[in-house]
Amino acid sequence: MKALICEAFGPIDNLTIKDVPSPVPGPRQVLVEVKSASVNFPDALMVQGLYQIKPPVPFSPGAEVAGVIKAIGSEVKRIAVGDKVIAMLGHGGFAQECIAESQMVMPLPEGMDFDTGAALVLTYCTSLHGLKSCGALKAGETLVVLGAAGGVGVAAIEIGKIMGARVIAAASSEEKLALCRKLGADETINYSTENLKDRIMELTGGKGADVVYDPVGGPYTEPALRALGWRGRLLVVGFAAGEIPKIAINLTLLKERSIVGVYWGDSVKHDPMGHLANLKQLNEWFAAGKIKPVVSERFTLDQGKEAITYIANRKVLGKIVIVP
Secondary structure: OEEEOOOOOOOOHHHHEOOOOOOOOOOEEEEEEEEEEEEHHHHHHHHHHOOOOOOOOOOOOOEEEEEEEEEEOOOOOOOOOOOOEEOOOOOOOOOOOEEHHHHHHOOOOOOOOHHHHHHHHHOOOOOHHHHHHEEEEOOOOOOEOOOOOOHHHHHHHHHHOOOEEEEEEEEOOHHHHHHHHHHHOOEEEEEEOOHHHHHHHHOOOOOOOOEEEOOOOHHHHHHHHOOEEEEEEEEEEEOOOOOOOOOOOOHHHHHHHEEEEHHHHHHHHHHHHHHHHHHHHHHHHHHOOOOOEEEEEEHHHHHHHHHHHHHHHHHHEEEEEEEE
């Protein structure tokens, strides 16, 4: 089978397509024939050795896939060959076949295509966990979403609206903001041309935002934090801008603001039942037409380097997928 391989941590351009043996599932594992694999920002960090998790090399990136079960381990009971599934991997998904732990596999919901399935779990679970469990977002509150046209940003807009919040979407271009408005954002801010803090304060009548959802970091975090109102919550999701901001801690004392980390991956281990409840909720919302991942582009496996570079350069609207 063919796979996109990282042989040593370094530039994305060093990735290569190789013919490798088909993997064999262990007793509690399954072999998935990959139909679609979602590209996420951590993939770009992982191959460069910049992510908090560093797999042993060589490895294939790709954390979430949708496909068809091709083989199962001897102890796997609830999954059968031929089942259509979504699988969370950590890495290994940018290949024609991949191994998944059976407990990290779920049925592809009725009416969902493979591209949508591959693009659903990581971004929507992160955003639902972040807004509900970490941010305690309430109906009637004002939510500001930074990087709002990216994968987790799109999910945060849709989920924020479902939860009854007023959503202000912030992004770096008018094209991205047009997508945000289409998804239901009440107001938008172009932070490449407008002062982020001043616009948030203006749009909230001087009160400030209740929650800021921040997957971007860099120069945008501090002005967004300064624009939080009384007991506002800054949710730290990631650093797509490439820089981890250093924040003066006195900004939290003022107005009793909170800075809360959002780490969905580890939250699944600490609260597996909460994760299952969130998956059930997302499936219900999808069935009701309330959420739908935006898959803006499809790449072949041979274009894998281009796809990862595309997301690293923050050019993506919604999600992109690799179709092996």
